[in-house]
Amino acid sequence: MPPLNKFQRNLLEAAVVKARHLAEDGARAVLGYLGVTEASAPSYLNEGQQDLRQRLKVHGLQLGDVENNDKTQKLDLLVEEIAYEHWHRMLFAKFLAENNLLVYTGQGSAVPVTLEECAELAQGEGAADGWELAARCAAGMLPQIFRTGSPVFDVVLPPESRQGLEKEI
Secondary structure, eight states: OOOHHHHHHHHHHHHHHHHHHHHHHHHHHHHHHHTTTSOOOOOOOOOHHHHHHHHHHHHHHHHHHOOTTTTOOOHHHHHHHHHHHHHHHHHHHHHEEEEEOOOOOOOSSSSSSOOHHHHHHHHGGGOOOHHHHHHHHHHOOTTTSSHHHHHHHHOOOHHHHHHHHHHHO
């Protein structure tokens, strides 16, 4: 395969920069809704959201985000990680699906699936959407990319952010 020409490199760079901004804006919106920067949790959060908020605050501190004297917290590093991880997972899932390497094992046998098929299967598998199911399918093959357990992956980006990222893929 020949290297990308200057025009193609510029298109790729523009797409990556746009995706980064979309993902970061989405991450900031979710973290703002959850009140992660605030000293106390918003009253409208349910128990699960309060738990996610606390895990995200701790994770942000572990990354190096600073807690101020008034117990508010900066989120620059947490926003970057959420944006990067969500975009990265979507790119790898797309790559795997396009190369018939995304494998679904729900019915006992391993079968390559597309992202569209993941979207159709998602509800029956208890996944929020096709991207989540694709990540589950890929986790066994690429555990370093499709990690589990981090609160970053429990963040659901707003629909407008996810749709924008899907267009950039």
